[in-house]
Amino acid sequence: MKLYTSTFAPNPRRVTMFIAEKGITGIEQVMIDLAALENRSDAYLAKNPFGRVPALELDDGRVLSETRAICTYLEGLQPQPNLMGEDIEERAFIEMADRRVELHLFATIANCVRHTHPGLAQLEQPQFADFGASQGEKMREAARWLDEELGRHAYVAGERFTIADITAYCALEFGRGLMKFKPGAEGFTHLQAWRDRIAERPAASRN
Ligand SMILES: N[C@@H](CCC(=O)N[C@@H](CS)C(=O)NCC(=O)O)C(=O)O
Structure with missing residues (x-):
């Protein structure tokens, strides 16, 4: 299998962190240079018509895109350690989170980021700065919700580490880098x- 991925992009990072948590080996990583718009090349669009990373090319040539779908596939291939729920009830609640x-x-x-950061201008056209700024405010509402959740339980979906922690961690790391968002500095102490x-987990290092 081949994973089409890109340095610094948060969605591919969700998949590579998922792979690292599971200890899956043998998936070749193919770097797609977003800055060079390699994701908009005919060759890549033939693999994913939306031109987004990540995408997982299976050994039979079919291509699976959408981060969560890729994770569902990998969870099925290698069920342990379980990250998406052991039974239907747990699966549903983890999916909700x-x-x-x-x-x-x-x-x-x-x-x-896409609507306010100059570095994203070539990927996001047109950029609407006001929309971007309002999304930054809505993000703080979500951070407040998550901060309260994490005041009640140790991990995003409950008392154990799951895919929901990976999604939240990769989001926050992207926000830390490009929005300079630091939860602790804004009073979200549980979230910080x-x-x-999570940052101390080996899988959280860039992989
Ligand atoms: N819904 C997709 C989103 C994927 C996505 O937006 N990936 C970004 C990188 S994090 C991308 O490929 N951006 C390229 C572009 O906007 O042209 C998923 O869940 O994988």
């Missing part, structure tokens, strides 16, 4: 403590 994080935290950080704990 993961989707909430993706839709309310990850997406608002991505939109804020959780982030610092």
